[in-house]
Amino acid sequence: MNESVVVADIVKNQRLLERKRWFVLLAFFLICMVGLVLDIATGPSMLPISEVVKALIGHETSDAISKVIVYDLRLPMALMALIVGAALGVGGAEIQTLLNNPMASPYTLGLAAAAGLGASFVIAFGGFGLPQAFAVPMGAFVMTMIASGILFLFASIKRFTSSMLVLVGIALLFLFQSVLSLIQFIAAPEISQQILFWLFGSLTKATWNSLFITTVVTTICVFFLSKDMWKLTALRLGEERAKSLGINLQWLRFKTLVFVALMTATAISFVGVIGFIGLVAPHVARMLLGEDQRFFLPGAMIAGAAFLSIASVLSKVIIPGALFPVGIVTSFVGVPFFFWIILTKR
Numbered sequence: 001m002n003e004s005v006v007v008a009d010i011v012k013n014q015r016l017l018e019r020k021r022w023f024v025l026l027a028f029f030l031i032c033m034v035g036l037v038l039d040i041a042t043g044p045s046m047l048p049i050s051e052v053v054k055a056l057i058g059h060e061t062s063d064a065i066s067k068v069i070v071y072d073l074r075l076p077m078a079l080m081a082l083i084v085g086a087a088l089g090v091g092g093a094e095i096q097t098l099l100n101n102p103m104a105s106p107y108t109l110g111l112a113a114a115a116g117l118g119a120s121f122v123i124a125f126g127g128f129g130l131p132q133a134f135a136v137p138m139g140a141f142v143m144t145m146i147a148s149g150i151l152f153l154f155a156s157i158k159r160f161t162s163s164m165l166v167l168v169g170i171a172l173l174f175l176f177q178s179v180l181s182l183i184q185f186i187a188a189p190e191i192s193q194q195i196l197f198w199l200f201g202s203l204t205k206a207t208w209n210s211l212f213i214t215t216v217v218t219t220i221c222v223f224f225l226s227k228d229m230w231k232l233t234a235l236r237l238g239e240e241r242a243k244s245l246g247i248n249l250q251w252l253r254f255k256t257l258v259f260v261a262l263m264t265a266t267a268i269s270f271v272g273v274i275g276f277i278g279l280v281a282p283h284v285a286r287m288l289l290g291e292d293q294r295f296f297l298p299g300a301m302i303a304g305a306a307f308l309s310i311a312s313v314l315s316k317v318i319i320p321g322a323l324f325p326v327g328i329v330t331s332f333v334g335v336p337f338f339f340w341i342i343l344t345k346r
Contacts, residue, residue, distance in 0.1 A: 018295075021288075021289050021290075021292075021295045021299075024288045024289055024295075024299065025289075025295065025298060025299060025302060028299065028302035028303055028306055029302055031306040031309075031310070032082060032302060032305050032306045032309060035081075035082075035306055035309030035310050035312075035313060036078050036079070036082060036309060037049060037052055037053065037056075038313045039074070039077070039078035039081060039309055039312050039313050039316075040052045040056075040070055040074045040075060040078050042313055042316040042317055043069075043073075043074060043316050043323075044322070044323075045069060047066060047069065047070070051063065051066050052066075052070060054066075055067045055070040055071070056070065056075075076206045076207055076208050076210075076211050077203040077204065077206045077312070078309070078312070079206075079211055079215075080203050080206035080210070080211050080214065080270070080271060081203055081305075081308045081309045081311075081312040081326075082305040082308070082309055083211065083214050083215050083218055083267070083305070084203075084214065084267040084268075084270075084271055084274065084277075084308060085277055085281070085304040085305040085306070085307055085308030085309060086218060086222075086301040086302070086304050086305040087214070087218045087221075087263045087264060087266070087267040087304070088105075088106060088264060088267060088274065088277035088278040088281070088304050088308070089277060089278065089281035089282065089285075089300040089301050089302075089303055089304020089305065089307070090218075090221075090222055090225065090260075090263065090297060090300055090301045090304070091105070091106045091260045091263055091264040091278050092104075092105040092106060092107075092277070092278025092279055092281060092282045092300065092304070093278075093281070093282035093285065093286075093296060093297060093300035093301075094225060094232065094256050094259075094260050094297075095109065095256075095257075095260055095278070096282050097232050097235060097236060097291075097293075097296075098162070098232070098235070098252075098253055098256050098257070099162035099163075099165060099166055100162055100235075100236075101162060101163065101166050102283065102341055103166065103279075103341065104166055104169070105276075105278035105279040105282075106260065106261075106264040106268075106278045107273075107275040107276060107278055107279065108166070108169060108170065108173065108279070109151065109165075109166070109169030109170075109172070109173070110147055110169045110170070110171075110172030110173035110175075110176055111144050111147055111148065111169075111261065111264055111265065111268070112264075112268055112273045112274075112275060113147075113172070113173045113176035113177050113180070113273075114143045114144045114146065114147035114148075114172070114176050115140040115141070115143060115144045115265065115268040115269055115272075115273060116140070116176070116177075116180055116198070116199050116272075116273045117143050117176045117179055117180045117183075118139040118140040118141070118142055118143025118144065118269075119136045119137075119139050119140040119143075119195075119198050119199075119269070119272070120180050120183050120184070120195045120198070120199070121139055121143070121183065122135045122136050122138075122139035122140075123136060123191060123194050123195050123198065124183050124187045124191050124195065127139070136198070136269075137210070137269040137270050138269070140265070140268060140269035141265050141266065141269040143176075144261065144264070144265035144268065144269065145261060145262075145265055147172055147176070148257065148258075148261030148265070150168070150172060151165065151168065151169060151172075151257060151261075152254060152257060152258070154168050155250075155253050155254060155257060156250070156254065180195075180199075183195070184196070197325075198272045198273075199272060199273050199327075200272060200273075200325030200327045200328060201271060201272035201273045201274035201275075201325055201326055201327025201328075201330070202271065202272055202323070202325050202326060202327070203271055203312055203326055204323060205270060205271055205272065206270065206271065210270040213266065213270075214266055214267055214270055217262060217263060217266040218263050218266070218267065221259040221260070221262055221263040222263070222297075222301065224255075224259055225256065225259050225260075225297065226293075226297060228252065228255070228256065229293035229294055229297060230293070231247050231252055232252075232256070232293045233291065233292055233293045233294075234247060235247070235249070235252070236291045264278070272327060273327055274308065274326060274327045274330055275327065275330060275331055275334060276330050276331060276333065276334020276335070276337065276338070277304050277307055277308055277330055277334075278304070279334060279337065279338065279341075280303075280307060280333065280334055280337050281300050281301075281303040281304035281307055282296075282300045282303075283337070283341065284303045284307075285299035285300040285303045286300075307330070307333075308326070308330065311326050311329040311330050311333070312326050314329050315328075315329045
């Protein structure tokens, strides 16, 4: 009788915990929706919230000029903020889970620096006959996948620990930044300025085509990552326990790194280097939702989307009438958070 009461209490507490987690996910989603509307409303030409809502729902009283501003200019950028934030949030969450390291993210593993190097190389030396609008994202994507290949190579070595992989990522980060500095040094001043602007990270590069590609790639990668939820949750119990459950850790690491690299490379290649989303969003999700991947993965995804969407709004109101690079805004938030992790997590 006592045992049945204990089991009933455990089940009840678990149901309450899950209900709380669903409320947290709902709150994140509402923040995303508020951020989306505010992102569309803000800019050099401010729009009333009511006018934005009318344009979005296709209300007959909506102004024609407002529709053009909303659909042709601001909606692709606002949606891209949500998709890129989601991609970077999921990427950071799964890398931290995989490597059991709170400092790991696509940014700290050198993937963002690789994208910057690839884009800078194309801007400085040309796109081999391709239009720059196509060649720059392609250069960033190719270089990011090369960096990912180097990480895959090290990850496949036997007895190569997750901590060693983080060190390899940091080494790649410094290597790519050094080569990037060299390119900026030898390039003409106007070319160096173009490179610098790309490295800041900006959502103004977003178009409906780039949004479609990023959305499709992110959706596919998140779908395949979600199929390994229980394996990634088991991995948090320790590598030995995960092995005892029959999980092939080497294959799991390789597969997860492939999807994370593909997803983050696509996102970064279109908007430039946007740091710290993959570091901040997973920690916020972990604090509020725990390590259960059923809630942690969507939580990190929605938290990343909300973070970048709000950062996009801030980038347009810091200097009224001007577009402040969103990558700088995320860094201002991310750096203090980085120090907080160092001091609290040791």
